[in-house]
Amino acid sequence: MTTEEKLQHFYDAAIKEARDNAERLLEEHKKELDNLLEEHKKAKDREIATALKAETDQASREINKTLSSQLLDIKREGKKCQDRYKEKLFQEVMTLLEEFKNTESYDDYLKRKIQEALDFAREDPVTVYLSPEDSAKLPAMSKEFEVDLRIAEHSFLGGVQAEIPEKNILIDSSFLEAFNNEKANFTFDGGLTYE
DSSP: OOHHHHHHHHHHHHHHHHHHHHHHHHHHHHHHHHHHHHHHHHHHHHHHHHHHHHHHHHHHHHHHHHHHHHHHHHHHHHHHHHHHHHHHHHHHHHHHHHHHTTSHHHHHHHHHHHHHHHHHHTTSOOEEEEOGGGGGGHHHHHHHOOSEEEEOSSOOSSEEEEEEGGGTEEEEEEHHHHHHHHHHHOOOOSSOOOO
16 A cells, blocks of 8 residues: 555545544534423423413403402392392382281281280280371270270381380380381392302
8 A cells, every 4th residue: 555545545534534523523513402492492381381371360360350340240230129129029018018907807916916915914014005007996905905005106007015014024016126127137038149
């Protein structure tokens, strides 16, 4: 082998080694760039997921806030509607009470309540009060019962009130008391709920 051949062989070997080295370095660099790209993609995906979650949470809060506000409006409107119907209902009850007071059943009711008060008091003195609008019934009731029967100073819509001073007891069988209790405790049950 001549010097020229040797030089050519050395040149070829050096070039081949340089190419192999360059390819290896290029491949390593490419792998590093691929790794950097993958890390960058993962970081961006995490960033996007975090931003998406934040936006979703914000939208959910806004929806809940709007829904809550609308539910409050619906409840307010429902309450107003219930209050209107409650008033209408108790106006009807008042009308029915007035009609009832013009029947014989009402007289029987008064007699029964007076007798109950007398039975409760036993031997103790009792004062029984009729509502002022029932003053026309006083003479008939006084004949039937031997009791101190009076007309009350204030209207209680009907019924009777009985006072037993010895025991410091007031028996209130008045329509006003019952009406006010029912009206105060009345609720619409059933139907849709928004809780």
